[in-house]
Amino acid sequence: MYSIGDLSRRTQVKVPTIRFYEGKGLLPKPERTAGNQRRYDEAALKRLLFIRHCRDLGLPLIDVVGLLSLEGAAGSDLNRAHEIAEKQLADVRDRIARLQNLEAELTRISVACDGKHDHVCAVLHAFGDHSECMGTHSHKK
């Protein structure tokens, strides 16, 4: 049996985060000692490692829940996992494209000023003026 601290060390998930996951229903409520402290078994450890890896892959918790619910599933139910993977991949690609647009504009902006700063700063000006931009850009969906 593991204490919450043991689980934290083995998964690199912080203690308050483990409690948070329990509150959200991602981890089942564990047994408790006589003194009310949590004690986890091997299954809980595996489940938390699964969650951890999904988070490292950028999945939102709602999709982690979806994947966890597929434990023990078979047949076409498992297609849900493929959907989640492809949605996430599409999302990541979309974000990369947006960030590359940002990178281009910010690169242009960063070198716009000669640094003399007599009266104005071209960087400051460029931050406010989209008409000088090379294309569209927005960090958000």
Added chain:
Amino acid sequence: MYSIGDLSRRTQVKVPTIRFYEGKGLLPKPERTAGNQRRYDEAALKRLLFIRHCRDLGLPLIDVVGLLSLEGAAGSDLNRAHEIAEKQLADVRDRIARLQNLEAELTRISVACDGKHDHVCAVLHAFGDHSECMGTHSHKK
């Protein structure tokens, strides 16, 4: 004089967001009509356009505040704008790199399963198992 709705239409910033910016001190408190409705001048419009563009470049509001405070500045104070631009550029590049790692892993994961789903799904399995990954990956700083 513009109503808050006029300002919203001209900047594409939503009405509640304009009020939110006012509350945060990014926009000065505007004049009001006898009936307590906000009325904005040209300067407010320009300021909001500035904020909008900074946000589209992904700057956090704290840095937008920093840039706004540079209005009318001169000399070395303006270097602050360069710092903000370069920090943002570095941050964007870092995020791109992370997302490219994610993209690689998710691509691998997405094609891992043959779709038969007799008993297991290789996609589902890959979501939980970092040992199959090609490298490190984490979506967060």
Added chain:
DNA sequence: TGTAATTCCTCTAGTAACTAGAGGTTCAAG
């Protein structure tokens, strides 16, 4: 001028995924 549609007002709460802190209890080692 009357009235109806639209826009505006304030305030609270909800979003995602945690993180930090307060104030107090239990556990493990020596």
Added chain:
DNA sequence: CTTGAACCTCTAGTTACTAGAGGAATTACA
């Protein structure tokens, strides 16, 4: 048996908004 580390619950803060309730002002039109 006494420390000190680890644990407990609960609340609130983070970012940048967005949604909704309940009500008042403005505008357009007849």
